Amino acid sequence: MSTAEETAGGEVAPWGEVTPDAARRLLMAAVEAFAERGYHATTTRDIAGRAGMSPAALYIHYKTKEELLHRISRIGHEKAVDILRTAARGEGTPAERLADAVSSFVRWHAGGRTTARVVQYELDSLGPDARAEILALRRQCDAEVRGIIEDGIAVGDFDVLDVKGTTLAVLSLCIDVARWFNVHGPWTPDEVGALYADLVLRMVGVK
Amino acid sequence: MSTAEETAGGEVAPWGEVTPDAARRLLMAAVEAFAERGYHATTTRDIAGRAGMSPAALYIHYKTKEELLHRISRIGHEKAVDILRTAARGEGTPAERLADAVSSFVRWHAGGRTTARVVQYELDSLGPDARAEILALRRQCDAEVRGIIEDGIAVGDFDVLDVKGTTLAVLSLCIDVARWFNVHGPWTPDEVGALYADLVLRMVGVK
């Protein structure tokens, strides 16, 4: 494994870009803690403890606890945009690209549930400026999915009543996987990805 | 209006069953605060202040801050089960009952977004016992929706690959409305309900 690492939960966590090593360990510890308890219920002592450091060490690498959440959120959303963009701009029919986008997006939410939970559900704990930056990335996610759906309608492959509403519903469905998915449950991330790709193709009335 | 009241946000809040009056005001204040900031970021002083009382008054009607969340969660989930059960046991074809269940469930999540947010997303802040009680109610929600889908398959009206997965996806889609719905957005709760009923009928392959 070159750029990805295994967390205690067995998830793939591509935090290779975060340096130095101590900063990365703190960030990964924060992801785990935020996902388990939520941002406000997590203490800086808990984060530092998980990373095997003293509480004060956190402030050498990050200015505040909120900066940790901000960094996690930005990196995670950039990854989300990347996944959707890759699928949207790939080859194949709109139906194939939509299925690809949904299955890979869902796999990311299920497989990296810990990270995805923080990224998707702790947004409101950010301050106004950081929040605005993240919301811009979310609009990009929306635009990529909407683009595929519009392509499918344009070539007559899809039958959609409300493009905006359907786009929102597709993204909502995928994102909520991070809330309910359980590693010890009956499905693997691949299986949920395949199931959801089928459901979404039905939603857009693919012929 | 006999059993429902209007909050500041213009939502219908059926807290008529909560007495005495001061206890209900505190509970409604807690719903607002929890929805805005989350359970852990809300202080008992904030709740009491919104209800126009001193911080100590809270403890005359509730033993702890967590009891407030528990009561809100139980009442909300009972309402959710009630909505789904009414639709599931109504008359009409499985497709009509499923559309009815989804549209009314979505209307509740959109129209009572403040309440639904707390009910659906602050569950993890409950202690183990209270959480287990609420999870039982959630399983009832799942059973009602699954029942309709199984009926539709039995009479040959639906075409579903994975009953359990599709049930989960339908509920997930509805629940996530509470996360993104905005009162000042482009849709009314009725419109989202109608859109989602259509999408769900497509998901189950209704003929």
Added chain:
DNA sequence: ACGCGGACTAAGCGCTCGCTCACCTTGGGC
């Protein structure tokens, strides 16, 4: 007229929070 009990408040307790500061350790350049 009066006592009583439930509703409510002012004050504050013990604790933990995010964060800081003075100090310590270590390794590479000269």
Added chain:
DNA sequence: GCCCAAGGTGAGCGAGCGCTTAGTCCGCGT
């Protein structure tokens, strides 16, 4: 051999937390 910057620690500050307690207020039965 010595120095110094970078990275780390232990102790603890001020603030705000959930919750308690002692006492006040007020409507009501008698």
